[in-house]
Amino acid sequence: MIHDIKVFNPQGELLKVINGQKQMDLHYSAIAKSIAQSNWGIAANKNKKNVICSICKKELEGTANQITCKSTKCLRERVKVRLRYVSSLKGKQILPFTNKIICKECGKTVMKQSARAKYCSKKCANTFTGRINRKKNREIRISIGGAC
Numbered sequence: 001m002i003h004d005i006k007v008f009n010p011q012g013e014l015l016k017v018i019n020g021q022k023q024m025d026l027h028y029s030a031i032a033k034s035i036a037q038s039n040w041g042i043a044a045n046k047n048k049k050n051v052i053c054s055i056c057k058k059e060l061e062g063t064a065n066q067i068t069c070k071s072t073k074c075l076r077e078r079v080k081v082r083l084r085y086v087s088s089l090k091g092k093q094i095l096p097f098t099n100k101i102i103c104k105e106c107g108k109t110v111m112k113q114s115a116r117a118k119y120c121s122k123k124c125a126n127t128f129t130g131r132i133n134r135k136k137n138r139e140i141r142i143s144i145g146g147a148c
Contacts, residue, residue: 054078104128 002020009015035041051062053069055077060069068074097111105124112120119125 002024005018005020007015051066055074068078099112099115101117103120104118105128108120110120
């Protein structure tokens with residue numbers, strides 16, 4: 001709520017009272033119209049479409065990838081459903097170990113899920129990157145004249 005604005009003359013006498021809420025509504029509507037006609041406003045309204053909430057089945061206007069009506073009850077239920085789905089996948093092996101890789105650190109041949117894997121374990125990855133980083137830091141210190 002915007003309060004009324006009182007206008008006084010230099011002698012301290014009240015000249016007029018302006019309805020602040022009415023003035024704010026007029027000013028806000030003018031700004032809203034100008035933004036709606038800009039490129040940003042057109043792009044923001046383009047993605048709006050009718051969406052049906054997957055929990056309460058209420059129809060509303062929303063974005064294309066919106067799933068719920070964003071009420072606290074529906075959001076809470078959606079989180080519960082999502083957690084149940086994720087926990088049901090935990091025990092299952094999704095991809096078989098089908099790619100044979102050679103570890104860059106220790107040279108072991110290992111079967112991995114990803115063909116882009118470079119190391120057999122997290123330990124090997126950390127030791128490799130640590131060694132490379134120490135080497136780069138040493139080269140930088142030597143190039144600027146510092147001690148090794």
